Amino acid sequence: MTEQGFFTEADSAEVVISRNAAAKDARLAEVMAVLIRHLHAAVKEIEPTEEEWLKAILFLSETGHMCSDWRQEFILLSDILGVSMLVDAINNRKPKGASESTVLGPFHVADAPELPMGANICLDQKGQPMRVHGRILDTEGNPIPGAKIDVWQANDEGFYDVQQKGIQPDFNLRGVFRTGADGSYHFRGVKPKFYPIPDDGPVGKLLRQLGRHPYRPAHLHYIIEAPGFDRLVTHIFDPDDPYIRSDAVFGVKESLMARFTPMTDPASGFEGEFLDLQFDFVLSRS
Amino acid sequence: MTEQGFFTEADSAEVVISRNAAAKDARLAEVMAVLIRHLHAAVKEIEPTEEEWLKAILFLSETGHMCSDWRQEFILLSDILGVSMLVDAINNRKPKGASESTVLGPFHVADAPELPMGANICLDQKGQPMRVHGRILDTEGNPIPGAKIDVWQANDEGFYDVQQKGIQPDFNLRGVFRTGADGSYHFRGVKPKFYPIPDDGPVGKLLRQLGRHPYRPAHLHYIIEAPGFDRLVTHIFDPDDPYIRSDAVFGVKESLMARFTPMTDPASGFEGEFLDLQFDFVLSRS
Numbered sequence: 001m002t003e004q005g006f007f008t009e010a011d012s013a014e015v016v017i018s019r020n021a022a023a024k025d026a027r028l029a030e031v032m033a034v035l036i037r038h039l040h041a042a043v044k045e046i047e048p049t050e051e052e053w054l055k056a057i058l059f060l061s062e063t064g065h066m067c068s069d070w071r072q073e074f075i076l077l078s079d080i081l082g083v084s085m086l087v088d089a090i091n092n093r094k095p096k097g098a099s100e101s102t103v104l105g106p107f108h109v110a111d112a113p114e115l116p117m118g119a120n121i122c123l124d125q126k127g128q129p130m131r132v133h134g135r136i137l138d139t140e141g142n143p144i145p146g147a148k149i150d151v152w153q154a155n156d157e158g159f160y161d162v163q164q165k166g167i168q169p170d171f172n173l174r175g176v177f178r179t180g181a182d183g184s185y186h187f188r189g190v191k192p193k194f195y196p197i198p199d200d201g202p203v204g205k206l207l208r209q210l211g212r213h214p215y216r217p218a219h220l221h222y223i224i225e226a227p228g229f230d231r232l233v234t235h236i237f238d239p240d241d242p243y244i245r246s247d248a249v250f251g252v253k254e255s256l257m258a259r260f261t262p263m264t265d266p267a268s269g270f271e272g273e274f275l276d277l278q279f280d281f282v283l284s285r286s
Numbered sequence: 287m288t289e290q291g292f293f294t295e296a297d298s299a300e301v302v303i304s305r306n307a308a309a310k311d312a313r314l315a316e317v318m319a320v321l322i323r324h325l326h327a328a329v330k331e332i333e334p335t336e337e338e339w340l341k342a343i344l345f346l347s348e349t350g351h352m353c354s355d356w357r358q359e360f361i362l363l364s365d366i367l368g369v370s371m372l373v374d375a376i377n378n379r380k381p382k383g384a385s386e387s388t389v390l391g392p393f394h395v396a397d398a399p400e401l402p403m404g405a406n407i408c409l410d411q412k413g414q415p416m417r418v419h420g421r422i423l424d425t426e427g428n429p430i431p432g433a434k435i436d437v438w439q440a441n442d443e444g445f446y447d448v449q450q451k452g453i454q455p456d457f458n459l460r461g462v463f464r465t466g467a468d469g470s471y472h473f474r475g476v477k478p479k480f481y482p483i484p485d486d487g488p489v490g491k492l493l494r495q496l497g498r499h500p501y502r503p504a505h506l507h508y509i510i511e512a513p514g515f516d517r518l519v520t521h522i523f524d525p526d527d528p529y530i531r532s533d534a535v536f537g538v539k540e541s542l543m544a545r546f547t548p549m550t551d552p553a554s555g556f557e558g559e560f561l562d563l564q565f566d567f568v569l570s571r572s
Binding site: 002004005006007008009012013015016019020021022023024025028029030031032034035036037038039040041042043044045046047048049050052053057060061062063064065066067072073074075078081082083084085086087088089090091093209210211212245246250251252253254 | 292293294301310320322347349352370372495
């Protein structure tokens, strides 16, 4: 920075930050200072040519043009750069022993039906039958009664109901359950399949250039809420999925694996073989 | 990073970077590694709430939506964050004594007419008359003959001809001149006025939130080319402009000031008082 505050290469970030001194919002000024400092440091490390800078500008513009009421390409960009997971981690630090969070994803719907414990959320009988069960516990191992369990999953072809309106029944593979006195839950579904994030836009092209695939390993989504406890937004994953170590959005955590075990059990509600999936969730006190 | 390469908050950047190991282009992998490292570091310093993260996503989306064939809002964002000037500086480091560069801006046109030395580039007689003159020199102080000087400027109301088609004559306040044996140049124009960058989009809104104005101080644009020398893209600025210390795009450099001095001189081609502007440009050898 010169005495007059003019731009110099050496002091570029501080020149820009000093110009924001009259910002109306202290938090905005703080956020911008951090962003400007890292952005300038990155540019100085990269030393982009003018052509590379223009490529970045055009990439951002195309990403913006891809955004609509139905598609959020900048969230996809945040996802594949691990930023969404980082923001999730920062906002959901849990005490030792509590279940870990992962990203919400775009397929939750607010008005899924509340179902009796044990219900089958698969409404079209397609796919490999699966029984899911476990308990909702506090960090001392006590059951949490009255916990609300909102679950949703892709079908055996890797699609959510909202992606296949008219093909899948409405509210297929979704349900809300409430635990009783013993904190346990159980319901029936089908084994979900891995699926790609939308990859026909600039983010998909970037993934290909980076030698990466767009797939998310098979998982079930959960939101679990109970009075006096932190809301838990998470998935459980199939450890045998081909993409378990390369989730395009980095959603997998080691603690969120649940093995799909083949089983027969007349009490399950299934006639023949089904997959048994057992997972206990531990909520932290709010 | 866990042994299996799963995401953890602590190693978030390295988990993401390791996933790009199969990138087809080594430069892309290098650029992405720097960007991911700084992006994750910035997020960790900022600790954005999920609402703040979504605000950033929506800001980027709106910025993209504003981009069209006529408007490049991401370039404006790059400009007001000082990134455009930084990329310019990195790509145009000059030896001691050579004139400094600044940004090209969006108003250059490729086919401006070549004019005889001394011509008046103001085609509509509006504004305060100005004579501009000086020399094109090498770093040893020798004149450069045959240098091509491409000059363009805003008018006395702060508009370029291309912004006021049908109001200003075509090619108003633009011209291309070539130096003779003595390396000197001179032409006539009008005193340019400061003007705002387009501020009716997300970038203008951000400027207001940061307590900043959208103005660029009055300047003349130059591209100077001569065989055997580096191309020089620069401006000269009015040191008395109200916005000289707060250019919205950080284009001002201390070495690029040229004082507008009131003067009368029958040899100037002007009848009464005019502003005299003298500036020598020094080119570096390529």
